[in-house]
Amino acid sequence: MSGTVLLATRNAKKLGELRRILAAEGVAGLDVVGLADVEEFPEAPETGATFEENALAKARDAAAATGLPAVADDSGLAADALNGMPGVLSARWVGRHGDDDANLDLVLGQLADVxxxxxxxxxxxxxxxxxxxxxxxxxxxxxxxxxxRERRGANGFGYDPIFVPDGESRTSAELDPAEKDAASHRGRALRALLPHLTALAS
Structure with a gap:
């Protein structure tokens, strides 16, 4: 499995994003696989107080369990009027994990008077x-x-339909994947890892 890197996620959209970014940056010889492609291992809950703590814990677990170089990310929305929340709780803001619609409704409700x-x-x-x-x-x-104040667009996931990036009139969910990759928080973070990923490919 040399030249293989594990992206510690079951989210097919995140896998596609990393593969597209590597291809766009001309990184060849690196096969990106996800958690569905490796033997299952116990995944620790995300209990870190910061995005960095959670990402590092996930990557360490995945590398230790599989012996592969592992990339993990933790991401979320930080709303100024909510003092940076939902933050690390973005995926489970309503109290359960991964209910995008309910999380989005809750944030819209909390910001209704803002x-x-x-x-x-x-x-x-x-x-x-x-x-x-x-x-x-x-x-x-x-x-x-x-x-x-209202959802727009069908691309993306999570809070994309209510987020309009600076300098843009469309929401993140109205951008096509290549546009989003070029500008997004995940695209920026993954590109910052490129020198290290390129070293693994060579």
Whole structure:
């Protein structure tokens, strides 16, 4: 499995994103696999107080369990009017994991009385690369924008339909995948890992 890197996720959209970014940057000789492609191992719950702690814990677990270099990310939405929340709780803001619609409705409800000029927010992504017996690298990407009051767009996932990036009139969910990769928090973080991923490919 030389030249293989494990992206510690079951999210097919995240896998596609990393594969597209590597291809766009001309990184060849690296096969990106996901958790569905390796033998199952116990995954620790995300209990870190920061995106960086969660990403590093996930990457360490995956590298230790599989012997493969592992990339993991933790990302979420930080709304200015909510003091940076939902933050690390973004995927389970309603109290259960992965209910995008309910999470989005809750944030919209919490921001209902917040005027447009105070609806600033950022998507944040921390990405970690752990090489078994080797280096650990953690990077961060941020994408600033504004939260609108109603969903728009069918691309993306999570809070994409209510996030309008700075300098853009469309929501993140209205951008095509290549546009999103070029600008997004995850795209920025993954590109910051590229020198280290390129070294694994050679």
């Amino acid at each position: 005027p447009d000029e105070r609806r600033g927010a950022g998507f944040v992504c921390a990405a970690a690369l752990v090489v078994p017996g080797g280096a650990e690298t953690v990077v961060r990407g941020e994408w600033r924008g504004t939260l609108i």
